[in-house]
Amino acid sequence: MKKILEIRDLKIHFNIAGGLFKPKQTVHAVDGINFDVFEGETIGIVGESGCGKSSLARGLCGLNKITSGSALFNNIDLATANSKEWNEVHKQMQFIFQDPVAALDPRMTVAEIIAEPLETLYPEMKKTAVMDKVLATMKLVGLSHNQINRYPQEFSGGQCQRIGIARALILEPKVLICDESVSALDVSIKAQIINLLQELQQKLKLTIIFISHDLGIVKHICNRILVMYLGNIMELGDKKSIYATPLHPYTQALLSAVPVANPNIEKNKQVQLLDGDLPSPLKPPQGCVFNTRCPQAIDKCHSERPQCRLINQHMVSCHILN
Amino acid sequence: MFIKAKNLNLETPKTKGFWLSVFGRLSKNKLAMTSAFIILALTILCICVPIFSSVAYDKTNWGEIMQSPSSGHLFGTDSLGRDLFVRCFIGGRITFGIAFAAAFVVLLVGIFYGAIAGYIGGRVDTIMMRIVDVLYGIPFLFFCILLITLFGNSMALSFIAIAAISWLDMSRIVRGQTLSIKHKEYVEAAMISGVSNFKIISRHVIPNLLGVVIVYAALTVPNMIVLSAVLSFFGLGVTEPMTSWGLLIADGSQNMQAWWLLLFPASLMIITLLSFAFLANGLRDALDPR
Numbered sequence: 319m320k321k322i323l324e325i326r327d328l329k330i331h332f333n334i335a336g337g338l339f340k341p342k343q344t345v346h347a348v349d350g351i352n353f354d355v356f357e358g359e360t361i362g363i364v365g366e367s368g369c370g371k372s373s374l375a376r377g378l379c380g381l382n383k384i385t386s387g388s389a390l391f392n393n394i395d396l397a398t399a400n401s402k403e404w405n406e407v408h409k410q411m412q413f414i415f416q417d418p419v420a421a422l423d424p425r426m427t428v429a430e431i432i433a434e435p436l437e438t439l440y441p442e443m444k445k446t447a448v449m450d451k452v453l454a455t456m457k458l459v460g461l462s463h464n465q466i467n468r469y470p471q472e473f474s475g476g477q478c479q480r481i482g483i484a485r486a487l488i489l490e491p492k493v494l495i496c497d498e499s500v501s502a503l504d505v506s507i508k509a510q511i512i513n514l515l516q517e518l519q520q521k522l523k524l525t526i527i528f529i530s531h532d533l534g535i536v537k538h539i540c541n542r543i544l545v546m547y548l549g550n551i552m553e554l555g556d557k558k559s560i561y562a563t564p565l566h567p568y569t570q571a572l573l574s575a576v577p578v579a580n581p582n583i584e585k586n587k588q589v590q591l592l593d594g595d596l597p598s599p600l601k602p603p604q605g606c607v608f609n610t611r612c613p614q615a616i617d618k619c620h621s622e623r624p625q626c627r628l629i630n631q632h633m634v635s636c637h638i639l640n
Numbered sequence: 641m642f643i644k645a646k647n648l649n650l651e652t653p654k655t656k657g658f659w660l661s662v663f664g665r666l667s668k669n670k671l672a673m674t675s676a677f678i679i680l681a682l683t684i685l686c687i688c689v690p691i692f693s694s695v696a697y698d699k700t701n702w703g704e705i706m707q708s709p710s711s712g713h714l715f716g717t718d719s720l721g722r723d724l725f726v727r728c729f730i731g732g733r734i735t736f737g738i739a740f741a742a743a744f745v746v747l748l749v750g751i752f753y754g755a756i757a758g759y760i761g762g763r764v765d766t767i768m769m770r771i772v773d774v775l776y777g778i779p780f781l782f783f784c785i786l787l788i789t790l791f792g793n794s795m796a797l798s799f800i801a802i803a804a805i806s807w808l809d810m811s812r813i814v815r816g817q818t819l820s821i822k823h824k825e826y827v828e829a830a831m832i833s834g835v836s837n838f839k840i841i842s843r844h845v846i847p848n849l850l851g852v853v854i855v856y857a858a859l860t861v862p863n864m865i866v867l868s869a870v871l872s873f874f875g876l877g878v879t880e881p882m883t884s885w886g887l888l889i890a891d892g893s894q895n896m897q898a899w900w901l902l903l904f905p906a907s908l909m910i911i912t913l914l915s916f917a918f919l920a921n922g923l924r925d926a927l928d929p930r
Contacts, residue, residue, distance in 0.1 A: 379832050380831070380832065381828055381831060381832065404834070405834045408832055408833060412832065413828075413829070413832050415825045415828070415829065416825075417825055420824060420825045420826065421825040421826055421828075421829050422826055422829075423826040423830075423843075423844055423847075424848065425844075425848055434830065434833050434835065435832075435833035435834070438834045438835050439833065439834045485829065485833075
């Protein structure tokens with residue numbers, strides 16, 4: 319399989335400006351991660367709130383500045399790309415937002431919203447051609463052409479998300495980043511949008527980076543799964559083997575918390591609860607970032623940060639595994 | 641507006657443009673429409689009455705001092721025998737003029753200043769807003785008296801004083817709005833679509849800001865009217881024989897036995913203020929469809 323995105327030692331830090339008597343502080347949102355994304359796959363990024371998954375996604379499309387490291391996409395390094403290169407990236411990598419309604423300008427009609435990326439990135443295109451493309455894309459995502467002059471507030475959440483998807487797809491991108499794109503939707507609508515995404519992926523040969531905290535959906539849609547904790551990769555591997563044999567203690571705890579839709583199993587299930595909260599990304603712990611909550615932590619975990627190693631076909635960063 | 645499907649041969653239902661639908665909603669609000677009509681009528685009267693009236697506003701008539709309202713003098717006459725009807729509307733001219741002009745300056749400076757501070761952010765924002773904070777600390781009347789002692793009493797000066805103090809609120813409101821719009825997901829979506837900063841401001845930020853600004857402008861106009869009245873009441877700004885509603889009310893309050901001297905200018909002022917308040921209220925509802 320061909321690599322489409324190559325991420326090496328990527329760091330995204332945010333500086334919190336210090337006041338007169340306050341020192342400057344740094345949020346380590348993404349703290350040195352390595353992974354590749356292959357063409358045509360769906361990679362799921364999971365982790366609890368504040369683990370840096372959204373910062374990573376936003377960094378990949380230019381909404382957050384990459385502090386250091388590299389992210390190679392089509393021979394363009396996103397960490398150092400200039401605005402011209404970013405325009406090339408925008409043509410091929412698009413983003414679908416969490417809140418479908420907030421992502422649409424309430425002062426613009428559906429046609430204007432969907433056409434905006436095309437008109438901006440391909441200014442030489444004729445208006446009629448743009449309009450044809452808008453209509454074709456609307457059909458693709460299941461919107462009817464007579465809704466073209468409506469405003470976003472006239473639509474339901476699910477339809478708004480379809481408009482958002484149409485806006486992303488009109489550029490015919492290769493990569494689609496979905497940042498919690500279905501978590502704001504009702505369950506039935508969620509299923510529709512997930513099916514739509516899968517259908518579009520097959521039709522258009524899309525690569526999807528799917529960010530979610532809903533492990534059920536991730537299991538349904540993704541080929542590979544990346545587990546993040548406090549800006550670091552804990553485990554990365556094939557979906558089936560991650561769900562069947564999670565290696566990292568954090569992945570194990572995360573997966574044990576997923577409810578099972580069978581009352582008999584659910585009753586006897588052992589949920590492995592973690593103590594404490596996510597440590598502050600302002601001051602990540604020394605050594606392994608998970609050591610404050612890890613039930614199996616050893617001395618080495620407190621002193622040395624584990625590297626990602628290949629164990630049983632999983633990339634795992636943990637000292638206790640061999 | 642860069643794309644409209646009007647010219648395509650599609651069976652698209654005609655949906656109105658944004659401002660048309662706002663007007664549609666506003667026109668259903670009877671109170672707001674009545675208010676708008678009253679404001680319009682008063683403006684026309686202020687322009688026309690002094691032009692077409694047979695008596696000049698400063699024509700004294702010793703034979704008709706302190707006459708109560710009659711068919712000859714609709715609002716009666718004052719202590720110098722001048723016709724109050726004409727004086728009320730020439731005063732309205734001054735009051736409305738100062739209010740609208742000041743509101744215009746406030747809109748212009750306030751939006752400009754606030755949008756720059758909000759969009760650039762960071763240190764520029766901090767410095768610009770601290771300047772506003774400092775200006776807030778200057779008492780209005782003290783500021784006016786200072787201006788007048790320095791440059792002499794004139795109408796232009798009262799206009800400058802009002803505008804100089806009133807843009808502060810507007811710039812704060814615009815800055816706050818810009819800050820919140822800047823982080824909306826649709827602005828981020830536009831960034832990902834490669835839209836330039838200038839186009840983001842003109843296409844996404846300003847149209848979404850206008851609703852709040854228009855409502856606040858409608859609320860600012862009565863504020864200006866009150867301020868210019870306050871200035872006139874203290875004898876600053878407009879001077880005799882020219883007059884304004886504030887001066888007429890001050891005059892009337894000293895001659896309480898001639899009730900018409902207070903009643904007519906005061907009612908005109910109250911009607912105007914209420915109309916603006918109701919119009920602003922209606923605009924707010926009409927601009928926010930949700």
